[in-house]
Amino acid sequence: MANKSIRYGVSLRKREQAVIKQQKARYKCDTCGKVAVRRKGTGIWHCEYCNATYAGGAYSFHTAAGEIVNKLLTRKGEQ
Secondary structure, three states: OOOOOOOOOHHHHHHHHHHHHHHHOOEEOOOOOOEEEEEEEOOEEEEOOOOOEEEOOOOOOOOHHHHHHHHHHHHHHHO
C-alpha cells in the first residue's frame, strides 16, 4: 500500500518510494564483507553479522561526497 505522507504528484511519490527503498536496503559491510548492514537511525548504520557500527548518510550507507573523498584518498595513497 502506498504511503499517505505525500499526497499530490506522481513524481514526488516516486521519489519518496525510491528513498525509502534505499533506506530499507541492506549494504555490504566494509569490515566483514557480508551484506548485513542496515540503518539503525539517521546516519547510523549497523552490521548485524560482525556488530560494526558506521556513520554514513541519512538514507544511504555511502553518500556521493563520501565516494569522492574515498577516491581522492586512494589516489593520494598510490602516489
